[in-house]
Amino acid sequence: xxxxxxAVVAGVLAxxxxxxxxxPRGVEARPHLAESGGLRFELTPTSTRSGSNEFxxxxxxxxxxxxxxxxxxxxxxxxxxxxxxxxxxxxxxxGRYRVMxxxxxxAGQWEITVSLRSERVVIPLLLT
Amino acid sequence: MKRRVVTLLLVxxxxxxIGAPALADGAQSGADIHVAQSLGDRDLTVxxxxxxxxxxxxxxxxxxxxxxAPGELTLTLRAAGAPSSTTKVVLGATPGFHAGQLHVxxxxxxxxxxxxxxIPFVVPALVPSPxxxxxxxxxxxxxxxxxxxxxxxxxxxxxxxxxPTAGVVAAVAVGxxxxxxxxxxxPVAAPGTQLDPTFDNVTNPYERTSIxxxxxxxxxxxxxxxxxDLVLSLTDGSSGRPVDDLLVHDSAFVxxxxxxxxGHLRHLHPVRTAPGEYRARLRDPERGVHAVAAEIARRxxxxxxxxxxxxxxxxxxxxxxxxxxxxxVEIREAGRPSTITAKFGERDLQPWLGMLGHMIVVGPMTGxxxxxxxxxxxxxxxxxxxxxxxxxxxxxxxxxxxxPFTYSFPxxxxxxxxxxxxxxxxxxxxxxxxxxxxxxxxASK
Numbered sequence: 001x002x003x004x005x006x007a008v009v010a011g012v013l014a015x016x017x018x019x020x021x022x023x024p025r026g027v028e029a030r031p032h033l034a035e036s037g038g039l040r041f042e043l044t045p046t047s048t049r050s051g052s053n054e055f056x057x058x059x060x061x062x063x064x065x066x067x068x069x070x071x072x073x074x075x076x077x078x079x080x081x082x083x084x085x086x087x088x089x090x091x092x093x094x095g096r097y098r099v100m101x102x103x104x105x106x107a108g109q110w111e112i113t114v115s116l117r118s119e120r121v122v123i124p125l126l127l128t
Numbered sequence: 129m130k131r132r133v134v135t136l137l138l139v140x141x142x143x144x145x146i147g148a149p150a151l152a153d154g155a156q157s158g159a160d161i162h163v164a165q166s167l168g169d170r171d172l173t174v175x176x177x178x179x180x181x182x183x184x185x186x187x188x189x190x191x192x193x194x195x196x197a198p199g200e201l202t203l204t205l206r207a208a209g210a211p212s213s214t215t216k217v218v219l220g221a222t223p224g225f226h227a228g229q230l231h232v233x234x235x236x237x238x239x240x241x242x243x244x245x246x247i248p249f250v251v252p253a254l255v256p257s258p259x260x261x262x263x264x265x266x267x268x269x270x271x272x273x274x275x276x277x278x279x280x281x282x283x284x285x286x287x288x289x290x291x292p293t294a295g296v297v298a299a300v301a302v303g304x305x306x307x308x309x310x311x312x313x314x315p316v317a318a319p320g321t322q323l324d325p326t327f328d329n330v331t332n333p334y335e336r337t338s339i340x341x342x343x344x345x346x347x348x349x350x351x352x353x354x355x356x357d358l359v360l361s362l363t364d365g366s367s368g369r370p371v372d373d374l375l376v377h378d379s380a381f382v383x384x385x386x387x388x389x390x391g392h393l394r395h396l397h398p399v400r401t402a403p404g405e406y407r408a409r410l411r412d413p414e415r416g417v418h419a420v421a422a423e424i425a426r427r428x429x430x431x432x433x434x435x436x437x438x439x440x441x442x443x444x445x446x447x448x449x450x451x452x453x454x455x456x457v458e459i460r461e462a463g464r465p466s467t468i469t470a471k472f473g474e475r476d477l478q479p480w481l482g483m484l485g486h487m488i489v490v491g492p493m494t495g496x497x498x499x500x501x502x503x504x505x506x507x508x509x510x511x512x513x514x515x516x517x518x519x520x521x522x523x524x525x526x527x528x529x530x531x532p533f534t535y536s537f538p539x540x541x542x543x544x545x546x547x548x549x550x551x552x553x554x555x556x557x558x559x560x561x562x563x564x565x566x567x568x569x570x571a572s573k
Contacts, residue, residue: 022308074465082509083534085467086460105511 002045031058034114034121039067041114041121057089057097059116066095073099074113077106094120117119131417162521164397166408167245170196170219171397171555173379174242175521179251183233186251188240190217191522192228194554204241205230208327210391212392225523236327237320245399247381250320253331259310266303270296317342321375322428347371349434351420352520356413358386358438360398360406360422370404373427379481382406382481383423383505385488389416389498390446393488393546393557413442418430419490419497423505437498451556452546461567462540469532470547470558477528479520484508485531488548492541492564504570506535522550 030124031044042058059067076082084104101106104110110125143296161176173191188203198221198229204214217228232238235253239246256264274297280289316334317327322342329335345366352359360382374381380397384406387393398406422434455472460466468487477484485508490500508531510520531549545560 032511078508080509081535082507083465083533084467085458085532103511 001119009103032123034084034123036119036121038062039116039119039121041123043114043125044045047082048125050104051127053096053102055089055099055102055112057099057114059097059114060095063080066093066123068094071097071114071116072088073102075104076111076113077104078111079108080106091126129260137148160521161247161249161289161376162482163247163376164343164380165242165245165247165399166384166396167243167399168409169411172196172242173522174240174247176240176247176249179232182235182251183231186230186232188217188228188230189521190219190228191244192223192226192553193550194223194552195281196223197568203228203230203241204233207232207234207236234327235513236330237325240300242399244401247400250325250330253333255331255333257310257334259306260314262306262308263303266299266301266306270299270303273299276425281341285473308351317490320427324373324427333430339552342548343430344373344426344428347424347432349420349422349436351436351438353410353438353440354407356409356411357407358384358396358398358410358420360384360568362404362406362424362434370402371426372403374400375425375427376424377425377431378483378507380519381424383481384408385421385503385505386410387419387490387544388414388446389418389496390414391476391497391544391559392447393559395486395548395555395557408441410440412447413440414446415440415442415444417496419500421503433503435498437496449546449557449559450548451558453556453558455547455558455560457562458561459537459562459564461565462537463567465534466562466564467532467534467562468545468562469530470549472551472556475527475529476525476551477531478522478525478553479510479527480522480548480555482510484510484527484549485533487533487535488539488546488549489535490545491537491542491543491562492539493544494541496507497544502538504535506534522553537562537564540564 029045029048031042034041038061040062041058044056046054055073057071059071061067072086073089074086075084085104087099089099092098104127107127110127112123112125114121114123129290160178163174165172165174171193175189175191175383177187177189186205190201196219198219201217202214202221203217205212212233215228215229215230215313216271217226219226232251235251237248239248240253253554273292275321277289281293317337317339319329319333323329323337348360348363348365363369364371381400382398384396384398385393385395397409398408401407417437417439420436423431424434427430453472456469456471458467470485487506489502489504489506491502492499493500510527531547537543541564543562543564545562547558547560549556
């Protein structure tokens with residue numbers, strides 16, 4: 001009885017360890033930071049997989065005040081030599097924008113250029 | 129005795145269950161090779177289908193386009209210069225696919241001759257990788273050792289049975305480790321795309337080399353006219369020797385764009401007629417200096433653009449393009465992405481050179497096209513289908529109708545733009561003129 005209990009516990013531990021080690025991990029969707037001369041850009045994609053995507057943008061000046069103006073997003077895939085049409089971001093709140101319907105159709109390294117007036121940053125984005 | 133037999137049967141079942149190959153990688157060996165060929169007066173696409181078994185058949189499809197003259201082509205397969213099989217393909221009057229079948233007897237570098245054009249390609253060998261061998265070997269050894277342990281235990285030698293039992297643990301560890309680590313093992317340099325293919329390295333592709341940088345020197349291109357053919361001589365920029373290692377990229381060895389003095393564009397795919405020599409027919413040429421630009425990729429990586437000009441003795445009459453499409457154009461200042469969308473009305477476009485559409489950009493125009501500082505080739509891509517490594521071929525006429533392009537014109541000025549798509553096995557070329565304004569006080573990059 002005692003032996004079988006030990007075997008069961010050992011089996012459960014082994015399965016748990018295997019699940020922890022073998023669990024498929026993607027790249028986590030975390031905010032990407034970039035700074036230009038006067039502004040701070042923070043881009044958070046909803047997904048890190050190829051396909052249709054959306055971005056959350058937070059733009060502030062150096063002292064943390066929300067920036068305003070027309071924000072344009074230009075996705076490109078340098079490896080394939082391919083650029084997508086620029087997308088205008090929809091303002092949500094002061095300093096907050098949402099970019100919808102970004103069709104990043106291929107897995108790989110993308111470059112997202114975000115511009116507000118003359119300030120421009122390039123944010124690399126790796127999709128799996 | 130009965131209990132022993134039952135135990136034996138149970139364990140045998142377990143051994144066979146483990147021993148079954150369950151961890152095979154679904155490895156794709158090779159894919160179809162699509163090569164566009166401007167062979168004489170014909171525009172063909174030659175598709176060499178994936179070779180499933182060696183020795184075995186090679187299926188070749190010759191795709192004809194609108195205006196291709198009917199006739200007969202001779203296909204010959206050669207290995208190391210020696211012809212091995214030959215067949216004839218009769219081209220019909222209607223554009224479409226014309227199949228031929230040839231035969232390969234060994235893996236390695238082969239050459240397909242289509243009349244005078246030659247297409248080098250690699251027939252890959254189906255070689256199990258070392259980690260596959262370790263995985264299968266580990267599990268098979270575990271099974272055999274388990275059997276040995278069982279026999280010893282059943283026949284009253286439990287202490288001796290411990291030895292093969294330890295072996296089972298070790299063998300399973302080897303198999304599991306190899307299976308788990310195999311996805312993260314870097315791929316070896318591929319013969320044909322990175323290394324020069326030989327019969328040795330194709331049959332033994334897992335031998336590692338000490339080379340880390342596979343790139344090769346730039347290429348010099350010298351164009352000349354010969355009996356109505358534009359002949360390109362490609363030589364290595366460092367050694368002066370003929371360049372005979374071009375890769376098929378975007379479905380051709382050379383993407384040759386020729387612009388006549390009046391602005392007529394040809395997008396040709398010269399055939400290889402000798403090492404470092406490629407030729408394409410210029411039909412009904414115009415008189416004057418033509419701008420010539422060739423896109424090539426050498427073995428080892430990287431695409432190069434080679435530009436030049438050639439003087440053509442032709443007629444004084446310019447041939448206009450007859451392609452028509454409505455275009456929606458949003459031009460921004462120089463350095464910012466502009467979009468041009470061609471609307472072709474119906475959803476019946478075919479992939480041409482693996483793409484939905486091509487846009488050639490030449491400018492800013494101050495004199496002739498040969499002197500224009502910017503020369504670009506923009507693609508409109510067919511969205512990839514997950515799990516389908518082979519691209520759709522020209523028989524799929526289900527794309528469009530809108531063909532979008534995004535390009536950042538680097539300099540302000542007037543550009544000549546041509547948009548090319550395929551419909552009904554015919555390439556449609558739509559010319560367009562674009563005026564790009566100068567950047568107004570915006571940081572350029």
